[in-house]
Amino acid sequence: MEIYNVTQSGETNFLTAPTLKDALIGDRVLIIVSDELHTIYLWKGKESSVRKKFIGARLAQAVRGDRGLTYKVEPVDQEEEPPALLNILGTKPAESPTAGQSMDVATPGKEPVESTEAAVAITLSADLKQKLMGEVLPEGFDREGIIIGTDYYGIIKSVSTILGKTVESSDIQKTEELPDGQLFDQSYGIRLLVEKGNISVVEILKRK
Amino acid sequence: MSLLEKIKGQAPPEGYEREGIILPPMFYAVTEKKVMVLGKEVVKTELEKAKDLPEGFIFSENYTPRIYIEGGKVVAIEILKKKV
Numbered sequence: 001m002e003i004y005n006v007t008q009s010g011e012t013n014f015l016t017a018p019t020l021k022d023a024l025i026g027d028r029v030l031i032i033v034s035d036e037l038h039t040i041y042l043w044k045g046k047e048s049s050v051r052k053k054f055i056g057a058r059l060a061q062a063v064r065g066d067r068g069l070t071y072k073v074e075p076v077d078q079e080e081e082p083p084a085l086l087n088i089l090g091t092k093p094a095e096s097p098t099a100g101q102s103m104d105v106a107t108p109g110k111e112p113v114e115s116t117e118a119a120v121a122i123t124l125s126a127d128l129k130q131k132l133m134g135e136v137l138p139e140g141f142d143r144e145g146i147i148i149g150t151d152y153y154g155i156i157k158s159v160s161t162i163l164g165k166t167v168e169s170s171d172i173q174k175t176e177e178l179p180d181g182q183l184f185d186q187s188y189g190i191r192l193l194v195e196k197g198n199i200s201v202v203e204i205l206k207r208k
Numbered sequence: 209m210s211l212l213e214k215i216k217g218q219a220p221p222e223g224y225e226r227e228g229i230i231l232p233p234m235f236y237a238v239t240e241k242k243v244m245v246l247g248k249e250v251v252k253t254e255l256e257k258a259k260d261l262p263e264g265f266i267f268s269e270n271y272t273p274r275i276y277i278e279g280g281k282v283v284a285i286e287i288l289k290k291k292v
Contacts, residue, residue, distance in 0.1 A: 138267050149232050150281035176280050184221055184274040190287065191267040197259070198233035202285055204273065 002094045004031040004063075006056040008049065014096070021089040026078060029056040031063055033071075034088065040064055041085055042075045042177055050179050057177035058145075058154040065156055065173065075177045124153060124172050132193075132201065141189055141205040145175075148201055152178055212236060212255055215276065215284055224272065224288040228258070231284050235261060 001020065004012035006029040015030070017023040023030060025045060029052040032041040042060040044053050060073045076085060124132075124146070137143055146153040154175040157168065193201035212229060220226050229236045237258040243250045274286040 135265055138269065140269075147232070147275075147282050147285065150283060152282050178277045178280045178282070180277050180279065182218075182274055182276055184272070184288075186221070186272055186290075188272055189267075189269055190271055190273040190285075191265055192230075192235075193265055194261045194263055196263075197261055199230050199235050199261075200233060202230065202232075202273070204275075 001035070001088065001091055002033045004033070004059075005029075006031065006052050006059060008052060008055075010055050010059075012059055015093070016095055017093060019090050020093055023093065024078065024089075029053055031056060031060050032085075033063060033067065037084055037088075038071050039084070040067065040071055040073045042073060043081075043085075044075065044077050044179075046078045050181060050183060051185070053179040054183060057179065058156070058175050060177060061154065061173055061175055062156045065171070073177060124148070128201070129172065132203070138189070138191065138205065140208050142208060143203055144188070144206045145204040146172060146201060147204065211276075211284055215286060216255060220286075220288055221274070223291055225291055226286060227271070227289045228287040229255060229284055230287065232282065234258075 003015040003017065003020065003023050005015045005023075006012055012031060015023055020032065024043065026047040027049075028043075028045045029048045030041075030043040030045075032043055034041070040060050040063050042056050044056065057075070060075075064071050064073050074082070076082065081089075128148075132143075132146065143155055145155065152175050153172045155170055156173050157170045187207045189205040189207060191203040191205055192199055193203070211231065215229055226238055228238060235258040236255040239254050239256045241252045241254060243252070270290050272288050272290065274288055275282055276284040276286070
């Protein structure tokens with residue numbers, strides 16, 4: 001089991017603790033990866049900020065992208081932990097990100113094949129992706145998310161190392177673990193795509 | 209109370225004013241209606257579904273969104289303009 005602490009700046013720090021229970025502190029949002037349960041818990045402390053919860057939701061999906069589709073993301077609020085998580089509270093977490101089982105769960109030939117329907121549901125169509133990515137971003141802004149209808153799609157950035165060379169890639173995936181309530185931060189901008197008189201896409205842009 | 213009315217009842221963040229609300233995929237613009245009553249101007253603010261939106265991408269760096277989420281879905285996006 002590995003624990004990652006979500007920071008306010010949008011990063012994760014690998015966390016060590018004597019037991020999982022010791023890591024569960026009220027102002028934290030944690031991503032707890034259990035290889036045994038094939039579950040990525042997004043644990044949200046009672047006093048954690050909306051921003052951390054929001055970032056955690058996106059990062060948990062990114063972790064799932066790394067681990068493979070056999071993993072599920074399960075959001076958990078403090079003091080509402082499900083029995084499966086309560087059962088492992090006394091477990092000692094891994095001491096480094098590479099400890100425990102392999103980071104690469106997607107063993108060739110064993111990864112389940114996702115249906116076309118499911119693939120469309122979690123990402124954007126190739127046409128729409130091309131339209132959005134083909135439009136130059138306003139100067140001084142980065143794209144952080146896309147809203148289509150009532151669905152939020154986050155930009156998932158992956159960094160991997162191949163023979164010592166760092167390779168970065170990004171993809172757009174639907175994020176379902178959004179925190180209820182209002183989200184406002186003045187460092188964000190917005191770009192709209194209007195088609196046939198309706199707002200078809202809302203891009204959430206972050207000021208650099 | 210409709211979602212639109214609920215949002216209308218929320219004060220904008222300090223230093224910002226509301227310019228519109230998106231209830232996907234529709235855009236509701238804040239419109240001011242001025243009426244003269246016995247020589248006195250009365251201004252009423254209403255949210256009206258915007259017609260004739262220009263096609264394509266629209267961007268201005270003076271705007272910031274406030275996002276409303278319910279049940280993991282984005283139910284509304286408020287378009288806020290920074291006061292000068």
